[in-house]
Amino acid sequence: MTDPILSARDVRVTFDIRPRSAMPWTPSQKLKAVSGVSFDLMAGQTLGIVGESGCGKSTLARALIRLVPAESGQVVWMGQNLLDLSTSDMRRVRSDIQMIFQDPLASLNPRMTIGQIVEEPLITHHPEMSKPDRVARVRETLDRVGILPNMINRYPHEFSGGQCQRIGIARALILKPKLIICDEPVSALDVSIQAQVVNLLKELQAEMGLSLIFIAHDLSIVKHISDHVMVLYLGNMVELSSSADLYATPRHPYTQTLISSVPVADPRYVKPEVDKIVNNDLPSPINPPSGCVFRTRCAHATDLCSQTKPPVDDLGQGHLVACHHWKTVPSLGS
Amino acid sequence: MQNAILTQTETAVRGRSQWADARARFLKNKAAMVSLYLLAALILFAIFGGQLSRFTIDEIDWQMLGMIAELGGPSVENGHYFGVDELGRDLYARTLLGLQISLMVGIIGAVVAAIFGTLYGAVSGYIGGQTDSIMMRTVDILTSVPFFFIIIMLLVVFGQSILMIFIGIGLTNWLGMARVVRGQTLSLKNKEFVEAARALGVPTLTIIRRHIVPNLIGVVVVYTSLLVPQMILLESTISFLGLGVQEPQTSLGLLISEGTSTMQYGTFWQLGYPLAFFMLVLFCFYYIGDGLRDALDPKDR
């Protein structure tokens, strides 16, 4: 098998939380946003990352490209650890890794025309290009994502959310990157637009051999686009497997509740009985539960779960689960 | 496909920037537009009105002395368009000078406060962390010192001069500006478009220049325009107390103060003319500031 294009090893991100009224000498609290996540991404494939809001999925994505500092771990991109690179070396890597954001309008500077916005990556990374060449590239790229190139002098607020997201995609695309990190790219859009944007991303991926990291808070969108899916809970990876496996045989109790909560458009379909989440509040990441982080809401929790953190077990074919009792938890639908 | 793209070059649609939108909204605001024209007229008057004056500011019209209440009223024949003050000096020339000084104090003071406050606030907000805490605590402490005390100290220590008034007023009013700008910078720093620029590898200084500053200008302009009348009022208060501009120089505040003290002799014009100009200037700036805020406020997009 070929080497992964990106592999993360035990990435940890911790934030210092300091209330405004705190005295300078009081120790700050630690918020463990991401506590030890590892995964591999193959060239041309898509990794979906799923979890509730506040589970650290956006933070993980930002830590990969050093938008937030990682506390420890490794992010190996084509043989080099991004977390060790100097700022100028990192700048060169940035032209290969691009990002698409959740709020399409907020990710575009309101004072710049969309032409200027899409051109900015070229100015930053190819200052030697002439202005007409750059404009031609901008038009070509806008055309590719379905924005009329004669809109080049318009401003972001003159476009709809879906169009803004296409402009964001054009900006990510113009440098012909190898990886695009999509941070909930469709969750702010209307359902009818969501499918269009996801399809556009899929087309572009096939055309350009892109790798994608696709973050979402519900499983149904991720299913269509991902080769592998990772489920995060409170900064911990709870399950990672190929997309087909994950939907067919989810083993972690949390993944099971997530899958059973996806609405199904078939009136004859009877949902399999899944143990409901016991307690609906997400525990605070400042003070996470001991042992298994999911135990406060897990119907299968035992004493063991509160004492030790479950190891990551490999069920074969890269299906990873972090649960003490995955063997005895009844599987979905069987 | 290449051709299709090239032929569209000519027909590129011009977009409407937020500035264009804001201008359109401002132009529709009647009160603000009237104020703008009025203010322009006032400024022109302050600059060129002196051409009409037949007297200098400290020339005493001896014929009037002793009979100011009877003879000193406004009249076109004797050249005292606004009458004379209780020393027999031409009130037209003096009101004009007061207008000039008040406008200057207001505008220069506001600009000084705006520049200093913007720099301070933007640096504090963008650097963040401990530096931000220290810089903002300093502002909090300075805010709690009564500004009148500072101004009076300055005037007493360095002597009364217009320059000291500029410095004193500017120094005590940048604090609010710094707070506003810092807040705005903080929220801009966390906006996704700034994050997008960082993800692209755009250098920090370029981010500040290209993404932060253009988005701060709206707030700074609005706040500065609202600061001008505050400055004028402050200067008037100081002059009213006798600590501001010195004779024979004058400001609207000083003229009003003198006018009030001679009201009992029936020389109402001595209060009326300076007061009318004073109110006009204040109203103009308030309405313009208000209009700018309505036009530029990013919230009602």
Ligand code: SF4
């Ligand atoms: S380790 Fe225990 S608490 Fe955690 S998911 Fe498994 S059964 Fe539930």
